[in-house]
Amino acid sequence: MAPSADLLPKVDSFTIISAVNRRDFLRTAAIASFGLAARRLLPLDIGSGAQVGVVRSTNIEAGVKQAVELVGGIGRYVRRGDVVAVKPNIAFNSPPQYKANTDPLVVRTIVDMCFQAGASKVYVFDRTLSNPRLSYVTSGIERAAEQAGAKMLYVDDVSSKLYKKITVADGVYLKETLVNRYILESDVFINLPVAKQHSTAGLTIGMKNLMGITGDNRSRWHWDIHQAISDVNMAVNSDLTVVDATAIMTRRGPTGGSLSYLKDTDTIIASSGVAQADAETTYLFGKKPEDLGYLRLAEEKGLGSIVSYSRKEISL
Amino acid sequence: MRSGTLKRLKIVRIISQALFFALFLFIFIRSLDPFAVLENPFLRFDPLIFLTNPEANLLIIAAVTALLILAILLGRVFCGWICPLGSLIEALDFLLSPLRRRNPIALRRFPKRKLLVRYPVSLLLLGAVLVTVFTQAPVLQFLHPNVWIIRIASLTAVGLVFLGLLLLFSLFARRLWCTYLCPLGALYGLLARLPLFRLRISACSSCGRCDRCPTEAANYHDREILAHQCLVCFDYEAGCPVEGFRFGLPAAAGCATPAKSLTKSGDASQPVSPSRRSFLKHGVQLVAGFAVGGLLTGLGFLRRRVTNLLRPPGVVDEARFVENCLRCLQCVRSCPNRIIKITGGEHGLASLYTPHLEFGPYGCDYFCQVCQQVCPNRAIPLQSLEQKQSTPIGIARIDETVCVVYKEKFNCLVCEEVCPVPEKAIRYEQSGERTADGQPLREPRMVPEACIGCGICESKCPAEPVAIRVFAT
Numbered sequence: 001m002a003p004s005a006d007l008l009p010k011v012d013s014f015t016i017i018s019a020v021n022r023r024d025f026l027r028t029a030a031i032a033s034f035g036l037a038a039r040r041l042l043p044l045d046i047g048s049g050a051q052v053g054v055v056r057s058t059n060i061e062a063g064v065k066q067a068v069e070l071v072g073g074i075g076r077y078v079r080r081g082d083v084v085a086v087k088p089n090i091a092f093n094s095p096p097q098y099k100a101n102t103d104p105l106v107v108r109t110i111v112d113m114c115f116q117a118g119a120s121k122v123y124v125f126d127r128t129l130s131n132p133r134l135s136y137v138t139s140g141i142e143r144a145a146e147q148a149g150a151k152m153l154y155v156d157d158v159s160s161k162l163y164k165k166i167t168v169a170d171g172v173y174l175k176e177t178l179v180n181r182y183i184l185e186s187d188v189f190i191n192l193p194v195a196k197q198h199s200t201a202g203l204t205i206g207m208k209n210l211m212g213i214t215g216d217n218r219s220r221w222h223w224d225i226h227q228a229i230s231d232v233n234m235a236v237n238s239d240l241t242v243v244d245a246t247a248i249m250t251r252r253g254p255t256g257g258s259l260s261y262l263k264d265t266d267t268i269i270a271s272s273g274v275a276q277a278d279a280e281t282t283y284l285f286g287k288k289p290e291d292l293g294y295l296r297l298a299e300e301k302g303l304g305s306i307v308s309y310s311r312k313e314i315s316l
Numbered sequence: 317m318r319s320g321t322l323k324r325l326k327i328v329r330i331i332s333q334a335l336f337f338a339l340f341l342f343i344f345i346r347s348l349d350p351f352a353v354l355e356n357p358f359l360r361f362d363p364l365i366f367l368t369n370p371e372a373n374l375l376i377i378a379a380v381t382a383l384l385i386l387a388i389l390l391g392r393v394f395c396g397w398i399c400p401l402g403s404l405i406e407a408l409d410f411l412l413s414p415l416r417r418r419n420p421i422a423l424r425r426f427p428k429r430k431l432l433v434r435y436p437v438s439l440l441l442l443g444a445v446l447v448t449v450f451t452q453a454p455v456l457q458f459l460h461p462n463v464w465i466i467r468i469a470s471l472t473a474v475g476l477v478f479l480g481l482l483l484l485f486s487l488f489a490r491r492l493w494c495t496y497l498c499p500l501g502a503l504y505g506l507l508a509r510l511p512l513f514r515l516r517i518s519a520c521s522s523c524g525r526c527d528r529c530p531t532e533a534a535n536y537h538d539r540e541i542l543a544h545q546c547l548v549c550f551d552y553e554a555g556c557p558v559e560g561f562r563f564g565l566p567a568a569a570g571c572a573t574p575a576k577s578l579t580k581s582g583d584a585s586q587p588v589s590p591s592r593r594s595f596l597k598h599g600v601q602l603v604a605g606f607a608v609g610g611l612l613t614g615l616g617f618l619r620r621r622v623t624n625l626l627r628p629p630g631v632v633d634e635a636r637f638v639e640n641c642l643r644c645l646q647c648v649r650s651c652p653n654r655i656i657k658i659t660g661g662e663h664g665l666a667s668l669y670t671p672h673l674e675f676g677p678y679g680c681d682y683f684c685q686v687c688q689q690v691c692p693n694r695a696i697p698l699q700s701l702e703q704k705q706s707t708p709i710g711i712a713r714i715d716e717t718v719c720v721v722y723k724e725k726f727n728c729l730v731c732e733e734v735c736p737v738p739e740k741a742i743r744y745e746q747s748g749e750r751t752a753d754g755q756p757l758r759e760p761r762m763v764p765e766a767c768i769g770c771g772i773c774e775s776k777c778p779a780e781p782v783a784i785r786v787f788a789t
């Protein structure tokens with residue numbers, strides 16, 4: 001099912017949307033459609049808030065709310081009438097306790113917050129590795145998202161209806177890639193990763209989570225995974241990243257499957273910059289941002305510094 | 317019994333058939349949804365299929381006993397009132413009745429029909445089923461009405477051929493399958509011979525109207541109803557001009573004296589009932605069926621050929637599986653990942669129509685047990701999740717001549733990443749070699765004792781052709 005046209009910005013006149021330009025494109029679209037979204041004319045970094053907000057809390061709901069508050073509050077990202085695409089990590093048919101997927105409570109809290117900020121529609125989806133229906137149900141995310149009023153989408157059908165080929169500006173591994181139209185055509189894109197050890201990429205957090213927005217054969221991306229991850233993050237930028245690091249999988253990721261692999265870290269990290277969110281999360285694993293190839297590439301390519309950024313931290 | 321009562325009983329029977337057919341259709345349609353996870357009661361609670369079911373829980377035993385007691389008490393009520401295939405046959409019979417009347421060689425006019433009446437093949441088939449049910453010859457599987465109705469509903473080729481056969485049968489006689497062929501009907505027929513509540517003729521004007529009995533159970537010449545053939549349908553009894561039908565125990569029914577024996581011997585004290593006469597013959601037939609069953613088992617073409625097929629999760633005893641699997645293909649229809657496929661004849665007749673695994677975009681999901689939950693007779697054993705997750709389906713092997721890590725010297729490790737086993741059945745080792753950009757090369761290695769053959773690695777391997785495949789152990 002394609003997004004209903006009246007809710008989404010018109011994209012017909014644009015054949016190429018690379019999302020570094022996505023912001024510009026949205027601005028243009030806003031100008032063209034007269035005050036429809038006048039706020040898009042304003043520079044985004046206006047208002048208060050740090051680049052990265054870190055909350056230590058055993059209460060997931062409060063943690064998510066506080067973390068977003070630290071980076072300017074949900075109102076900075078979601079305005080009245082917005083269509084929001086939320087992309088948790090739902091890669092596997094795995095129950096929530098193993099933390100292979102984003103915690104359903106994180107998803108529900110974010111969806112609630114979007115609606116409270118006036119979102120007209122919230123879509124939640126991931127291109128799963130396991131069977132999509134099984135994964136949506138077992139992860140608990142389908143129930144949580146629908147309870148909060150979001151619409152779960154199945155995006156495993158790689159059709160032109162669901163995916164659009166975009167050119168990756170300065171792409172090294174990816175010159176072009178198929179990207180989910182709901183991501184491209186929504187007003188706001190919120191990235192909701194879970195933090196896990198990952199055998200090929202080192203860690204999977206926010207930047208790696210964007211592998212789920214593509215229609216490509218992403219197994220192939222593993223052949224040059226750091227380039228592929230940084231390329232897709234250059235092509236598509238999330239407005240807000242909220243990392244579920246309530247308990248992190250420290251071994252045998254990304255599937256895990258044993259509670260003994262988990263470490264309670266009781267942390268939620270929010271950032272408008274995905275590279276900074278990931279950089280902050282690496283410390284929980286006892287690593288440094290520079291340890292991850294894709295983070296080094298992100299900084300090189302202009303996604304912001306991964307070592308010096310403004311951060312606020314609170315404990316609840 | 318008064319005509320009004322008999323008419324009402326007929327209507328009640330038709331309602332019962334409609335309800336059970338609707339139940340069957342509902343269950344069938346619901347079971348097309350992989351997430352419905354429904355056990356088919358028509359297969360689960362069946363006396364013949366019960367013989368193939370390693371799980372004998374109280375519910376199944378109670379239901380099977382109830383069905384047997386029903387047949388002992390009231391005759392072949394299952395056939396006339398419940399059986400969905402029987403109802404379908406009755407509908408076909410009704411629709412094709414104009415053609416049947418015009419058919420010059422319809423069974424009723426067929427000169428040798430008496431032969432069929434005296435020696436219905438069904439008993440022979442029942443005998444064969446009772447023997448082969450404990451062997452690998454798939455006889456029950458291709459004779460059971462409750463499995464055939466599923467094959468017809470699934471619109472499988474073999475199901476449609478069977479439907480064509482039923483249509484052909486309908487041109488000759490009503491309820492031909494039920495009367496002469498069905499082994500389940502024969503089983504209930506055997507029980508119906510016990511003289512309890514049965515339909516009997518208590519008065520007769522020899523008008524011959526009961527000739528319309530669809531199974532030719534009523535015979536006004538002998539003034540007797542063959543209980544093993546009677547489907548308790550109350551289809552024509554209301555037409556009896558002397559209201560001569562009684563339904564009850566033998567004493568209460570007050571049977572009429574058979575006319576034939578009177579005229580023949582003139583001795584009314586020793587009437588020889590035709591049903592009693594046939595009893596011995598039918599016994600011989602059943603025994604002959606045992607022999608046929610034994611023969612079929614002994615025949616090489618039905619014996620299992622050694623296969624290298626991957627079976628659904630939990631199947632550890634291939635021989636037992638081939639023996640018990642009903643070929644109802646519920647697992648094929650229910651698998652959420654669509655990896656259970658139908659086996660053709662290439663692996664021998666014994667494996668024909670059994671399910672096997674072929675991994676596509678997905679492997680066998682680590683947390684999924686749908687095939688085990690829907691298998692009606694537990695030919696696919698129902699395990700605990702922990703058991704399922706540790707029972708090997710097969711074993712994965714890496715083809716180092718195809719794997720890009722070994723061949724092209726660049727890092728991949730998708731197989732290791734997606735392996736769902738917590739301790740990972742694929743791990744990597746650094747051999748000291750380096751990739752083109754100077755990274756240490758990480759070679760995937762199998763940990764055979766940890767591998768459960770779920771095929772997720774095979775389904776996600778980006779190499780072409782796929783460099784890791786699951787093989788039967």
